[in-house]
Amino acid sequence: MQSVILVGGEGTRLRPLTFQTPKQLLPIVGVAMIERVMQELVGHGVTDAVLALGYLPDRFTDAYPTNVIAGVRVSYALEPEPLDTAGAIRFAAATAGIDDTFLVVNGDVLTNLDITRLLDFHRQRGAEATIALHRVHDPSRFGVVETTSDGRVAAFIEKPPRGQEPTNLINAGTYVLETSVLERIASSGRVSVERETFPELSAAGALYAMHDDAYWLDTGTPTTYLQANADGLSGRDGRHSDGVVDGSWVHQSARVDASASVVSSVIDRDVVVGSDVSLEDVVLMPGSVVEDGARIRTSIVGPGAVIGRYAMLGATCVVGAKEHVAPGSELSGDVRLGGV
Numbered sequence: 001m002q003s004v005i006l007v008g009g010e011g012t013r014l015r016p017l018t019f020q021t022p023k024q025l026l027p028i029v030g031v032a033m034i035e036r037v038m039q040e041l042v043g044h045g046v047t048d049a050v051l052a053l054g055y056l057p058d059r060f061t062d063a064y065p066t067n068v069i070a071g072v073r074v075s076y077a078l079e080p081e082p083l084d085t086a087g088a089i090r091f092a093a094a095t096a097g098i099d100d101t102f103l104v105v106n107g108d109v110l111t112n113l114d115i116t117r118l119l120d121f122h123r124q125r126g127a128e129a130t131i132a133l134h135r136v137h138d139p140s141r142f143g144v145v146e147t148t149s150d151g152r153v154a155a156f157i158e159k160p161p162r163g164q165e166p167t168n169l170i171n172a173g174t175y176v177l178e179t180s181v182l183e184r185i186a187s188s189g190r191v192s193v194e195r196e197t198f199p200e201l202s203a204a205g206a207l208y209a210m211h212d213d214a215y216w217l218d219t220g221t222p223t224t225y226l227q228a229n230a231d232g233l234s235g236r237d238g239r240h241s242d243g244v245v246d247g248s249w250v251h252q253s254a255r256v257d258a259s260a261s262v263v264s265s266v267i268d269r270d271v272v273v274g275s276d277v278s279l280e281d282v283v284l285m286p287g288s289v290v291e292d293g294a295r296i297r298t299s300i301v302g303p304g305a306v307i308g309r310y311a312m313l314g315a316t317c318v319v320g321a322k323e324h325v326a327p328g329s330e331l332s333g334d335v336r337l338g339g340v
Contacts, residue, residue: 002100003046003072004092007034007107008054008079013221016320016338017285017302022056023220024107025063027285029232029241029249029266032063033219034107036239038070044115046072046103050096052088053078086193089177090185099179106173106218110228112238113174113214121210122176125151128206129181131198134172134216138162143171143194145209153207156198169209171198172216214238222300222318222334229266229283251286274309291327302338 011018024034077095122130140162146155201207219228231237251269260277271284274292287304294307298315305319308327320338
């Protein structure tokens, strides 16, 4: 089966980490997010995928020169201009020559959704398109989906005002589509699948949706990115991350002083952690350095960044690639350090 993976977004909410790296290439417990997505797909019979690229496309092609990601053969569709979600789906499907039922997933959503069940649901109802649904506490940031008893979508409302949501079932970002859906999407310009294509399909009675209680996480903010790593450490994501010891993961090439305290944290390759350092709910990306006596909690330290001696970082700091935090600094709150 073939799949379109949407990876074209700029990841603005994760800046400065995404100034030089697409968010789908950021690591989750040492494994690139896009690889975790592909690992789930291959378990449900996906053999080929086309990545709908827009932002920093060379980062993907450089990272996977053999055109294989986690066992899935990949091709690339680089948008000539921003096409929005539906436009990107149509362009990628045409580029890859997709001519049968196919899957669409958002490359920044981690889930263990039963895709095989979703496909069966789609086929049993003779749907033109089927959406996976997920229940959330605050649905105002997502597309809210109302359905009839048999799963037909009665209304698709993109990001309703808080307090006015008719349901807390949201569009979970995984779709099964027939190729006829592509004919509903304009061949040029920006087209939103959430605001245009799905409401049109709903009005035609051709859109269905299936609720699933699977693990699901949109990783697009520092808080949810940290949550993704915490879930990977604990196994809450339904996966087993190799090498987790006492609730933390330390790459074999990292050097961590024996006096350091490490709690529920990820320490990636070539990281150096000095003496009397305290880390709690922290992600240290490759090549970063934490000097003696530093205290870091609920924060992300980008590749090659240096945290000076006795610096204190509290929730939720994001330190960009190769940034230096001065010795003795005290930072907390929604602090972002680093530019392009």
